[in-house]
Amino acid sequence: MSGVAAQDGPAEPDAIRPPGDAVAMAAISGIPYDALTARPLRGRSLLLRTFRAILPFLVIAAVWQTASLFTKPYLFPGLGSIAKSFWTILTTWDLLSQGLVTWLRLIVAVSASLVIGIPIGLAMGLSATCDELLRPVVKFIMGVPALNWVIIVIIWLSTTELRIGFVLIVLCTPVTVFCVYDGVRSIDRKLTDMVLAFGANPFQHIRLLLWPYVQASAFTAAKLNVGNAVRTVIVAELVGAPLGIGKELDLAKNVFDMPTVLAWTIFLVMMALIMTQGIEYAEQRMLRWRGVSHGRI
Structure with a gap:
């Protein structure tokens, strides 16, 4: 029909479009941003930070446990x-x-x-x-x-x-x-x-x-x-x-x-x-x- 622009696909609803300033703030703050919900992924970011904090200790524990297999208990106990x-x-x-x-x-x-x-x-x-x-x-x-x-x-x-x-x-x-x-x-x-x-x-x-x-x-x-x-x-x-x-x-x-x-x-x-x-x-x-x-x- 005349006067109506043709669309290649369904238009993205305005409700799920993240505002530009919010995306910019997310980029500055380093908080992941969900483009579908326009909400910062605080939960996912928290889990990621927790995992990064625990990971070094898991590595140390694995190395320690491995050392305990080849040394005496009073040096490296399990x-x-x-x-x-x-x-x-x-x-x-x-x-x-x-x-x-x-x-x-x-x-x-x-x-x-x-x-x-x-x-x-x-x-x-x-x-x-x-x-x-x-x-x-x-x-x-x-x-x-x-x-x-x-x-x-x-x-x-x-x-x-x-x-x-x-x-x-x-x-x-x-x-x-x-x-x-x-x-x-x-x-x-x-x-x-x-x-x-x-x-x-x-x-x-x-x-x-x-x-x-x-x-x-x-x-x-x-x-x-x-x-x-x-x-x-x-x-x-x-x-x-x-x-x-x-x-x-x-x-x-x-x-x-x-x-x-x-x-x-x-x-x-x-x-x-x-x-x-x-x-x-x-x-x-x-x-x-x-x-x-x-x-x-």
Whole structure:
């Protein structure tokens, strides 16, 4: 019929055509896009990221299991024996309680490092005099190895918990100090001038400008200190602690029980991951103004 353009095939319904801006955003963000539904394939992307995260561990497990077939059990134990030892830890209260004691020490140490380190870092960031006086001391403390602190506290202190707590706090606090210090120093001078130009008093200056930066830096320090504390607590517990994962590792080492050593290692890593995930969750809840993507590592 005249006046009607001929069509080679059925027209694509407008409802299933992805808008151009959505396709462009999908290309920029890297999220796969379904052209039929005009919706990002978040589920498929999540599965792909999960698979990529798990794949290296599957390869390591396969290599480890292969090595266990050609070596002695105390060198490369099979995955089955490691899993059995790990299950024994989870189902035996005497063993699980040792892990919970270490976990409690980690939580207390990381929390104490924030309570002590935030005011020091804030003072160093706001006062040039405090910076000149405290920076050399904090750097010196940070430069002392963990084992040296363990030896020092054995001579200084007689209580095991005080020894372990002191070592953890003295190693974690400098990280908090410098994270907060860098956060304060990174504040744009124009923002400070703007807040003061609107007549903000010192309390409002801290609450409206400084505290958000301090919060962000404190969460970063907490996540860093989880790793520091996990690596340090075992060294501290190995030297005379009657309770904790360090004591269990020492017992397993004496009898060449490699499956138990690896099972406790996995337990420690899981503790660190849970703590880090909890900190990230709190960070996303308290720092919503930064956006969700900034709360992830």
